[in-house]
Amino acid sequence: MKHVIGVDLGTSAVKILLVNQLGEVVKEVSKDYPLIQEKAGYSEQDPEEWVNQTVAGLQELLETMSEDKSSIEGISFSGQMHGLVLLDQDNKPLRNAILWNDTRTTAECQEIYQKVGESKLLEITKNPALEGFTLPKILWVKKNEPELFAKASVFVLPKDYVRLKLTGNVHMDYSDAAGTLLLDVASKEWSHELCELFELHADFCPPLVQSHDQVGVILPEVSKRTGLSEDTRVFAGGADNACGAIGSGILEEGKTLASIGTSGVVLSYESDGSKDFQGTVHYFNHGAPDAFYTMGVTLAAGYSLSWFKQTFAQDESFTDLLADVDTVPPGANGLLFTPYLVGERTPHVDAAIRASFIGIDSSHEKKDFTRAVLEGITFSLHESVEIFRNQGKKIDSVISIGGGAKNEAWLQMQADIFDAKIVKLSSEQGPGMGAAMLAAFGCGWFESLKDCADGFLKVDKEYVPKEENVEQYKELFRLYQTVYTQTKDLNKELVKFRK
Structure with missing residues (x-):
């Protein structure tokens, strides 16, 4: 072979x-x-x-x-x-x-x-x-x-x-x-x-x-x-x-990728370079011939979860840390988290902003904080989804890769917050697979990269939005968006006290 x-x-x-x-x-x-x-x-x-x-x-x-x-x-x-x-x-x-x-x-x-x-x-x-x-x-x-x-x-x-x-x-x-x-x-x-x-x-x-x-x-x-x-x-x-997009099958209009690594990316296919996002998201040439992609970035996506584990649950595995998040209702019992640990990129290009927990109550347990972190990361990614939708893009299906694809509760959370079907691939290799697919296409194994994706990539499971959760998250997302404006000036004042 x-x-x-x-x-x-x-x-x-x-x-x-x-x-x-x-x-x-x-x-x-x-x-x-x-x-x-x-x-x-x-x-x-x-x-x-x-x-x-x-x-x-x-x-x-x-x-x-x-x-x-x-x-x-x-x-x-x-x-x-x-x-x-x-x-x-x-x-x-x-x-x-x-x-x-x-x-x-x-x-x-x-x-x-x-x-x-x-x-x-x-x-x-x-x-x-x-x-x-x-x-x-x-x-x-x-x-x-x-x-x-x-x-x-x-x-x-x-x-x-x-x-x-x-x-x-x-x-x-x-x-x-x-x-x-x-x-x-x-x-x-x-x-x-x-x-x-x-x-x-x-x-x-x-x-x-x-x-x-x-x-x-x-x-x-x-x-x-x-x-x-x-x-x-x-x-x-x-x-x-671009290779991550190829390796996830983002090769035609309507295809969108949510990748949660240290940083987080929401990436959507564009058939041409004519749209004007006015710099609110990145606009790059795709690795697929004559195509483009737009991309929003959350600087501390998976890093926010790693930081939380390292700081508050150092001796636990990620599996144990996330074991109970599905027992916590949407909104983490009134707790919000913004993942601005190292500043932010989309939609706020702001190096001074920092993260917040809003609404801490004496009744909150570690599992509430954990769910709030997951929701905050996903809300940040959703800001990019909303930018795309406001430009007229239809986003009803999202391929999820990286850390966000490794937990069932988080995958369902993405479906509910994005209000879109979330697709998990059976084998996720991201950019490395995209590079291999470029070689396979270049060698003439397939007529197109899309044909290669159809042959190489298989769906493992799909998660559909739950209507009652979607409505709750719409209200919570509106509150999440106000945290940046309410804390922006405070964080500028705090810069001089940072080591």
């Missing part, structure tokens, strides 16, 4: 999946690498660590593979977005990569608005200037490390550097390029206007390709180290959220 490999280059580890023609994960390998945080707000990684651990993971995958290794026809990639990798003329990194969660670039974001204008930036890139994006990082290095920047020949994103080391070729796909603030998202080309404004030479931005495009084959030296054939076809791959 034929196989493909999906490589998911995350922030803390690379996960590598060996997938057969039935969409079954035959083997999975994960390799960690360190985060470098020299100062508060700084977040970097050594690009060579990504390469070394990816190669080591591929080597381990093939060493323990019982099937014929020559059956591996293709490999593709999913990667953490926005991270800046600056390369010299020999395609060697000039410094550590500056990652998506690095927040040192507030001044550079203001510089972008001053030079471009907020409305013009949204017109070109369809996204606001945020510290996480790539252009502010480029401007930071240009200003603070000018001698180093003068040696920069081209920039790439994390997965692109790993792919470069496997093939010898420099490319960037549209879905990852959309997160740089240098791409004209609708026309799918680098913005000459933005490059000229910031004095970036024409070749500084790499050649653009589609996510399923073949960009090379495995180099001989990589073949020797990993066991992969030199004929193995290498495909561009996509941004982690």
Whole structure:
């Protein structure tokens, strides 16, 4: 049987999946690498660590593979977005990569608005200037490390550097390029206007390709180290959220994804780049050909639950912590939680706001607080759902993946709060599966990515809204939305007291 490999280059580890023609994960390998945080707000990684651990993971995958290794026809990639990798003329990194969660670039974001204008930036890139994006990082290095920047020949994103080391070729796909603030998202080309404004030479931005495009084959030296054939076809791959969407079947209008990891994402398919969300949600090119997706982000989704467990139930498992939440009624007996532990992104781009429990009563038990945390996370995600609906999008079915798909009560809660059918997949591999699907499609196994999704992805269970809960949650959501406005100024005042 034929196989493909999906490589998911995350922030803390690379996960590598060996997938057969039935969409079954035959083997999975994960390799960690360190985060470098020299100062508060700084977040970097050594690009060579990504390469070394990816190669080591591929080597381990093939060493323990019982099937014929020559059956591996293709490999593709999913990667953490926005991270800046600056390369010299020999395609060697000039410094550590500056990652998506690095927040040192507030001044550079203001510089972008001053030079471009907020409305013009949204017109070109369809996204606001945020510290996480790539252009502010480029401007930071240009200003603070000018001698180093003068040696920069081209920039790439994390997965692109790993792919470069496997093939010898420099490319960037549209879905990852959309997160740089240098791409004209609708026309799918680098913005000459933005490059000229910031004095970036024409070749500084790499050649653009589609996510399923073949960009090379495995180099001989990589073949020797990993066991992969030199004929193995290498495909561009996509941004982690784009690949997560592909791996969850978000490949046609009306399909929406709710992903609850450390952060939370509500992502919806768009057939074109014509909608105007005025920067309230992210608007990126999809990994599927000629498609787009819109995305709202909750910064502390699963992290809110992890924080609560670590702080108040350290010795309990997540299973035990959530065991009684279904015995607590909607509204957690009058307790509300807002998940603003590290600020918020959608719909409030606010670094100063912090979380709240509202309505604490002496009768409340740990299970009430736990349910309130789950409801607060889901309310935050629902704000993105409402933005989509207010733009005329029909959202009646949502694929749920991540931590939110691991608990029955939470899945039902999502159905009730979103007022939509919630679908749980039988095998959830997210971005890694999306990368494998891009390789399968690129190898010609399927006529389209949608056909691949129909063949690879299976539904495990569906949860439908309960009418009485839907009505209660509508009222509770209205109260939840007032907490931000009522606590915004208070939190600004409290900033000076934070350590």
